[in-house]
Amino acid sequence: MLECMEILSIATQKGINVYAVKGNWQLDRSIQSKIIAMAFSMATEIERDLISQRTKEALKGGRFVKTIIIDADEQEYGTNPIAVRETDQYQKEYIKKFVEKWDDLIDWDKRAKGEGNFVIDLLKARGVKRVLDVATGTGFHSVRLLKAGFEVISSDGNVNMLAKAFENARRHGFVLRTVQADWRFLTRDVHGHYDALICLGNSFTHLFTKRDRRKALAEFYAALHHDGLLILDQRNYDAIIDNGFSSKHIYYYCGDNVTAEPDYVDEGLVRFKYTFADNNEFFLNMYPLRKNYVRQLLHEVGFQTIETYGDFQEIRDEETPDFLIHVADKRYVSLSRAKPEKGVT
Numbered sequence: 328m329l330e331c332m333e334i335l336s337i338a339t340q341k342g343i344n345v346y347a348v349k350g351n352w353q354l355d356r357s358i359q360s361k362i363i364a365m366a367f368s369m370a371t372e373i374e375r376d377l378i379s380q381r382t383k384e385a386l387k388g389g390r391f392v393k394t395i396i397i398d399a400d401e402q403e404y405g406t407n408p409i410a411v412r413e414t415d416q417y418q419k420e421y422i423k424k425f426v427e428k429w430d431d432l433i434d435w436d437k438r439a440k441g442e443g444n445f446v447i448d449l450l451k452a453r454g455v456k457r458v459l460d461v462a463t464g465t466g467f468h469s470v471r472l473l474k475a476g477f478e479v480i481s482s483d484g485n486v487n488m489l490a491k492a493f494e495n496a497r498r499h500g501f502v503l504r505t506v507q508a509d510w511r512f513l514t515r516d517v518h519g520h521y522d523a524l525i526c527l528g529n530s531f532t533h534l535f536t537k538r539d540r541r542k543a544l545a546e547f548y549a550a551l552h553h554d555g556l557l558i559l560d561q562r563n564y565d566a567i568i569d570n571g572f573s574s575k576h577i578y579y580y581c582g583d584n585v586t587a588e589p590d591y592v593d594e595g596l597v598r599f600k601y602t603f604a605d606n607n608e609f610f611l612n613m614y615p616l617r618k619n620y621v622r623q624l625l626h627e628v629g630f631q632t633i634e635t636y637g638d639f640q641e642i643r644d645e646e647t648p649d650f651l652i653h654v655a656d657k658r659y660v661s662l663s664r665a666k667p668e669k670g671v672t
């Protein structure tokens with residue numbers, strides 16, 4: 328709005344006539360138009376001052392995460408990329424160029440086939456209606472759930488991702504209800520309560536401190552109804568750290584002519600390299616979450632039952648899944664009635 332007013336005011340000052348066909352009004356050289364242009368100019372200045380004041384106040388009150396860089400040309404890792412182990416790094420990783428390629432990497436059709444109806448069936452079995460997708464990315468799950476008839480709110484901390492998701496959803500005939508929200512401040516920015524919350528596509532791995540993981544999970548917990556469900560997945564990092572990397576390439580990153588492989592691994596960092604058909608390379612620095620550590624955290628923030636699946640099925644001893652899916656239930660269970668959980672080792 329501010330920009331529109333500013334453009335109209337500059338156009339009038341420069342003697343450019345503006346004709347709004349839809350609204351049936353015009354800004355030409357008449358006295359009336361000049362007065363309107365002056366009003367636009369004043370309103371722009373007042374609004375600019377107010378934005379500046381609000382921003383300063385918010386910064387003083389510590390209500391903002393650091394500066395959010397969204398239009399960098401290159402991913403930024405400094406001189407020693409493997410030393411970069413910070414939660415805010417995801418903003419410097421999901422730059423426009425990488426986001427534009429994300430769908431080549433995941434291939435929506437193949438991914439839908441690999442995943443089947445696991446998430447949809449689970450949500451339907453629980454009578455879920457309202458879902459919050461907190462790691463919307465380019466919108467794969469949000470769109471799938473909208474198609475399946477759920478009410479979906481799509482949030483993500485990264486603006487490039489949300490913009491791409493909105494565009495993708497339009498092509499599928501939906502207007503996505505998006506909110507930019509970092510998980511650590513989720514309930515500040517996303518209001519209301521949900522029957523289910525999903526954090527999928529190996530997203531939670533972007534948090535680099537235990538403090539941030541706890542805070543994010545506590546925010547997820549708070550955004551759920553008293554009997555809500557959280558579905559959160561991750562790569563099988565135990566396997567990567569203990570046995571080395573292997574992938575069936577059929578669940579998440581299904582695109583042809585794209586490779587996704589670790590470039591560096593230690594107990595505190597897995598740096599993945601994504602190479603595309605045009606030889607473009609991107610990286611993601613991620614924290615290698617061990618399965619039982621995540622289950623423990625989920626219990627600690629209050630989830631009562633946690634079932635862990637491997638590659639969208641019950642985990643069988645003889646198999647090493649690529650991905651683990653935790654289904655955490657907020658419904659209260661008294662100790663005497665607790666059943667053995669799936670995926671416990």
Ligand SMILES: C[S@@+](CC[C@H](N)C(=O)[O-])C[C@H]1O[C@@H](n2cnc3c(N)ncnc32)[C@H](O)[C@@H]1O
Pocket residue numbers: 414417421433461462463464465466467483484485488508509510511526527528529530533534
């Ligand atoms: C690996 S992508 C997965 C995207 C999508 N769910 C998918 O499966 O394709 C991780 C997503 O998590 C988001 N993300 C990472 N850290 C975040 C944080 N602290 N708060 C909110 N979103 C975050 C990123 O912006 C990105 O869209």
